[in-house]
Amino acid sequence: MGDAWAAVTGAERRTLADLFKAEPDRLSRFTVEEAGIRFDFAKTHLDQGLLDGFAALAEAQNLTGARDALFSGEKINVTEGRAAEHTAERGQGAPESVQRAQMLHSRMRALIDAIEAGAFGDIAHVLHIGIGGSALGPEFLIDALGRDAGRYDMAVVSNVDGAALEEALSRFDPTATLIVIASKTFTTSETMLNANSALDWLEEGGVDDPYGRVIALTASPEKAIEFGIDETRILPFSETVGGRYSLWSSIGFPVALALGWGGFEELLEGAAAMDRHFRLAPTLRNAPVLAAFVDRYYANVRGAETRGVFAYDERLRLLPSYLQQLEMESNGKSVTIAGEPVGRATSAITWGGVGTDAQHAVFQLLHQGTHLVPVEFLAVVEPDHAFTEEHHRQLLINCFAQGAALMAGKQADDPARSYSGDRPSTTLLLDRLDPSRLGALIAFYEHRTFVNAVLLGINPFDQFGVELGKEMAKAIDTPGALQFDPSTKALIERALGAVA
Numbered sequence: 370m371g372d373a374w375a376a377v378t379g380a381e382r383r384t385l386a387d388l389f390k391a392e393p394d395r396l397s398r399f400t401v402e403e404a405g406i407r408f409d410f411a412k413t414h415l416d417q418g419l420l421d422g423f424a425a426l427a428e429a430q431n432l433t434g435a436r437d438a439l440f441s442g443e444k445i446n447v448t449e450g451r452a453a454e455h456t457a458e459r460g461q462g463a464p465e466s467v468q469r470a471q472m473l474h475s476r477m478r479a480l481i482d483a484i485e486a487g488a489f490g491d492i493a494h495v496l497h498i499g500i501g502g503s504a505l506g507p508e509f510l511i512d513a514l515g516r517d518a519g520r521y522d523m524a525v526v527s528n529v530d531g532a533a534l535e536e537a538l539s540r541f542d543p544t545a546t547l548i549v550i551a552s553k554t555f556t557t558s559e560t561m562l563n564a565n566s567a568l569d570w571l572e573e574g575g576v577d578d579p580y581g582r583v584i585a586l587t588a589s590p591e592k593a594i595e596f597g598i599d600e601t602r603i604l605p606f607s608e609t610v611g612g613r614y615s616l617w618s619s620i621g622f623p624v625a626l627a628l629g630w631g632g633f634e635e636l637l638e639g640a641a642a643m644d645r646h647f648r649l650a651p652t653l654r655n656a657p658v659l660a661a662f663v664d665r666y667y668a669n670v671r672g673a674e675t676r677g678v679f680a681y682d683e684r685l686r687l688l689p690s691y692l693q694q695l696e697m698e699s700n701g702k703s704v705t706i707a708g709e710p711v712g713r714a715t716s717a718i719t720w721g722g723v724g725t726d727a728q729h730a731v732f733q734l735l736h737q738g739t740h741l742v743p744v745e746f747l748a749v750v751e752p753d754h755a756f757t758e759e760h761h762r763q764l765l766i767n768c769f770a771q772g773a774a775l776m777a778g779k780q781a782d783d784p785a786r787s788y789s790g791d792r793p794s795t796t797l798l799l800d801r802l803d804p805s806r807l808g809a810l811i812a813f814y815e816h817r818t819f820v821n822a823v824l825l826g827i828n829p830f831d832q833f834g835v836e837l838g839k840e841m842a843k844a845i846d847t848p849g850a851l852q853f854d855p856s857t858k859a860l861i862e863r864a865l866g867a868v869a
């Protein structure tokens with residue numbers, strides 16, 4: 370493996386302009402069209418030599434074997450001793466897991482039918498309570514696709530700050546509200562506190578049987594029963610589906626409610642198309658694999674610490690937050706699967722925003738700053754609003770101009786007005802934003818994250834890094850449990866009035 374890394378780290382560095390001159394077929398070799406999305410990696414510094422180098426690294430890291438193990442339901446999440454079966458939710462995986470996922474989807478569908486048939490009364494509002502993977506996916510999808518669905522007024526509340534719940538509930542009528550509690554473990558303290566407060570709100574609002582208005586989405590149904598929710602209103606999903614990979618499972622319930630079952634199925638089918646592409650396309654025509662090569666090149670060869678994601682589409686404004694969890698919780702690790710120090714940079718820090726707004730805020734640094742930031746642009750060919758076409762034309766013009774400007778740069782006599790250029794970007798162009806394309810896009814990001822992990826030799830499916838903070842919070846809540854440092858102790862005393 371050392372040699373394979375040496376081949377990519379030691380490769381000759383050429384400018385983007387040189388690469389376009391030297392490789393006349395560059396555009397076709399660095400562009401992949403799949404599932405209604407054009408993936409353009411041409412404005413990155415990868416050349417044929419680097420592609421071959423990364424392909425050799427992928428082979429040395431047994432990417433093919435790792436991918437087969439993912440799709441066949443092997444226990445690749447070794448630290449937690451389980452498989453990672455999110456693809457089974459979209460019909461791509463071990464037959465028994467696919468069957469189980471389909472059975473659980475049928476339960477989901479039946480409950481949606483019951484809600485639509487009025488089994489819960491006249492429901493106008495849906496409050497989805499969850500955090501991390503139990504909130505970010507549903508929130509992103511509802512925001513991106515559910516805007517015009519108009520089926521229910523929905524809110525997703527994750528923060529334990531009561532202000533979040535207060536804001537959401539202020540526009541809801543308790544007698545017409547359904548509460549959805551989403552938690553894989555059904556122990557997450559923020560979610561449980563928000564759930565209890567929402568139940569109190571229902572009761573105070575005159576609902577006779579508040580628990581009868583609650584639906585639980587969980588891989589721990591026994592905990593939901595203990596909490597007081599009737600089994601008929603619990604939608605389980607498999608323990609082998611990781612939290613940040615769970616929007617395809619019953620965690621996607623509010624999405625299915627917002628889009629209708631047909632829309633949810635299209636989402637799954639779009640993801641399945643990307644699964645098939647990832648499984649079957651050759652390495653150098655494989656979008657998630659090429660994207661991961663780009664990621665590793667900038668992180669490990671050029672020392673880029675971050676990756677900027679800018680969607681030129683208001684509907685995708687929550688994409689950066691969704692990707693932050695997917696990429697940083699998956700690959701923000703320091704040890705390999707074997708427990709050895711990984712020895713090179715792992716996940717980049719994912720950040721971003723929406724175009725064109727970001728142009729007037731952070732793009733100064735992208736064009737003239739001292740940090741190398743590989744940028745990812747996303748755009749959608751078809752608009753979806755009632756205003757003149759000029760809005761969308763301007764949006765797309767701006768998106769393409771930014772990528773071109775980053776690459777071309779511009780020299781001026783005044784250094785303050787000069788642009789170095791040669792700054793890399795990738796562009797993902799969706800022909801339209803519908804459940805199928807968005808499913809494919811999210812599956813692309815999942816597989817890209819997986820390939821990054823395989824190249825690094827790390828496990829992307831655990832997240833022990835989040836545990837220590839949770840333990841410390843418990844210790845603060847249990848006076849005397851732990852001796853805190855003077856700074857923390859003073860803060861606790863000042864704000865909470867108790868000495869830990």
Ligand code: F6P
Nearest residue numbers: 501502503552553554557612835
């Ligand atoms: O604290 C991190 C985490 O475990 C995430 O991985 C997960 O998505 C989130 O918390 C929520 O967990 P749960 O779905 O069990 O409430």
